[in-house]
Amino acid sequence: xxxxxxxxxxxxxxxxxxxxxxxxxxxxxxxxxxxxxxxxxxxxxxxxxxxxxxxxxxxxxxxxxxxxxxxxxxxxxxxxxxxxxxxxxxxxxxxxxxxxxxxxxxxxxxxxxxxxxxxxxxxxxxxxxxxxxxxxxxxxxxxxxxxxxxxxxxxxxxxxxxxxxxxxxxxxxxxxxxxxxxxxxxxxxxxxxxxxxxxxxxxxxxxxxxxxxxxxxxxxxxxxxxxxxxxxxxxxxxxxxxxxxxxxxxxxxxxxxxxxxxxxxxxxxxxxx
Numbered sequence: 001x002x003x004x005x006x007x008x009x010x011x012x013x014x015x016x017x018x019x020x021x022x023x024x025x026x027x028x029x030x031x032x033x034x035x036x037x038x039x040x041x042x043x044x045x046x047x048x049x050x051x052x053x054x055x056x057x058x059x060x061x062x063x064x065x066x067x068x069x070x071x072x073x074x075x076x077x078x079x080x081x082x083x084x085x086x087x088x089x090x091x092x093x094x095x096x097x098x099x100x101x102x103x104x105x106x107x108x109x110x111x112x113x114x115x116x117x118x119x120x121x122x123x124x125x126x127x128x129x130x131x132x133x134x135x136x137x138x139x140x141x142x143x144x145x146x147x148x149x150x151x152x153x154x155x156x157x158x159x160x161x162x163x164x165x166x167x168x169x170x171x172x173x174x175x176x177x178x179x180x181x182x183x184x185x186x187x188x189x190x191x192x193x194x195x196x197x198x199x200x201x202x203x204x205x206x207x208x209x210x211x212x213x214x215x216x217x218x219x220x221x222x223x224x225x226x227x228x229x230x231x232x233x234x235x236x237x238x239x240x241x242x243x244x245x246x247x248x249x250x251x252x253x254x255x256x257x258x259x260x261x262x263x264x265x266x267x268x269x270x271x272x273x
Contacts (some may be wrong), residue, residue, distance in 0.1 A: 061099065
């Protein structure tokens with residue numbers, strides 16, 4: 001039980017360690033390199049062996065071609081020398097046999113290389129899946145900590161924004177004063193995460209949890225942004241691991257997209273939350 005508790009504690013703390021401790025990140029990177037290095041060495045040796053076999057095969061092919069030409073010349077110039085022709089024919093047959101043996105060895109090596117490549121691809125896919133799970137776990141843990149007052153909302157938003165940037169999004173923060181109090185019912189600053197593509201705005205609201213009031217406020221933010229900038233709002237995207245079911249229904253009614261994890265957000269046409 002102590003071992004399982006230790007494993008669970010490491011799994012919960014690992015995302016934060018990776019973000020905050022470059023030594024741990026380097027150690028994990030070196031460990032992964034160490035795991036994959038034997039496969040790279042095997043592939044390198046197989047490539048070298050294949051190159052040598054190809055060279056030998058080309059040498060044998062050239063030798064066979066030379067012998068064939070010599071046989072033809074001997075036949076044309078001296079049919080009386082049948083013994084020499086038979087000897088050359090025997091050598092040609094031997095070289096053909098050796099060439100076929102080399103071809104079989106090369107085919108076997110190629111099959112082994114293909115099997116190793118498939119194993120490496122499966123390992124890389126597993127590493128990629130584990131990386132995605134670690135990122136998702138980190139976002140979920142951050143949301144839980146924020147909800148219970150153990151982590152600031154701003155820190156959670158910054159972390160999710162960083163994940164979006166890793167996924168290829170360029171997140172820019174819009175900050176403007178709302179003197180009329182249109183968004184919050186009182187004069188206050190309005191802050192929105194978003195990007196602008198082809199003259200159209202994609203607005204993003206990142207929260208550790210979402211209520212119906214948050215959805216309505218996001219809609220007012222989008223309207224305020226459109227009036228303030230004069231840009232067309234093409235997409236309104238909510239990202240949160242915790243959401244009130246009523247808030248999700250309201251977001252769908254308003255045409256908003258809703259996603260639990262930042263990497264689930266499609267880069268182009270919306271797919272719905």
